[in-house]
Amino acid sequence: TNPSPETSIVVLAGFTLFALLFLALGVAMTVSGVRLVFSGKASRQGLERPDIERRGLGTTPLRPPGRLARWSRTPSGQVLLSSKRMYLIGAIVVGLFALFWNAVVFLALRDTPLRSGLFGVIWLLLGLPFVVVGVGLLAVTVYLLLGALNPIVEIELPRESIRPGETLEIRWRLRGGAGRIATLGIWLEGNEVAVHAVGTDSERESRLFHRATLVERSALGPRPDGRAQLQVPAGAMHSFRSPHNEIAWTIDVHGEAPRWVDLRAVFPIRVEAEPA
Structure with a gap:
């Protein structure tokens, strides 16, 4: 019937x-993927605009930075951050x-x-x-x-966290396929993130309040590596996370690859509060 x-x-x-x-x-x-494609260019342009405000690109409990990064320890006790799984899992x-x-x-x-x-x-x-x-x-x-065919970014830290005003020496290196990377930039970023209720929906805003260049290199060679000084300014806000607000510190890596997908990696770091 x-x-x-x-x-x-x-x-x-x-x-x-x-x-x-x-x-x-x-x-x-699809939109998230397209934003990922163009976010590398936006990040590079942001190096010249330290007061830039980015909406929807920040780090929140729903979108933690470097969530696919690998964290481990070396035999010498160093903290090793690796981008090995970022693009592949995606x-x-x-x-x-x-x-x-x-x-x-x-x-x-x-x-x-x-x-x-x-x-x-x-x-x-x-x-x-x-x-x-x-x-x-x-x-x-x-x-x-x-x-996923880009080089693997590895960064070694002497310990898991850093305090404002301290300076740590870090080591960085690229493994595999580094010949296609023309220029490399590594910088420290601090972002303030807020989630506001808009009716029945929520809106996320991210404000970049600190950016410091750690490495700028070109003509990297077959096995690029080096050292850099990582310093969080004295008096800076420590890492913080709540359901509606967050202070996120990250080490951002961007390598420009002509006629290829740019190299991008984001590693979260923990900034502790200054002792009272």
Whole structure:
């Protein structure tokens, strides 16, 4: 028996709601990937603007910096930060979601040829945004895979934390494929993050309050490495995190690679409060 009109309306409304949520999820992941692609250029430009304010690019409990970075200790007791897994895990996650997304879209559109009449044309037009998002997800996956082929950034710290006013000597090095990196910059950043309630939603703002250049190098050679002085200014705010506010200190690495994906890595560090 054919379903009643009321049942048909409920099914259609449910399917429409699911499709819109599915589309919103895909768009969110694609936009995040596009922002990742262009954030390297924005970060580099920010070196010349220490008072720059960035919205939505900060570090919050929902988006901690360097969340895919590897933390370990060397045999000598040094703290070793490594970017080994950053791009690779991102490529795997986005790639699996892209395969799922495109499989669903393909199954939904493959049995709707244009000869089905006006309904077929409308169905294909409605499916076009889903196809665009699927292509975008595949492009982001390729970008992350290329990024995974970049050199691994390793930074050694003498201990896990630093206090304002202290100076620590750090060691840095690039492992594998460093020949494609034309210039390298490493800097210390301090960001103040706030999450504000806007109606039923929330808005995140990030303000860069400190940036200090640690390394600027070109013509790196086959096995680039070096040392740098890491100093947090005296009187600076220590690391802090709450549900709505955060002070985040990070070591940011950016390497420019002509005709390739730029090298980017972000490592969180802990700044302790000054002794009373």
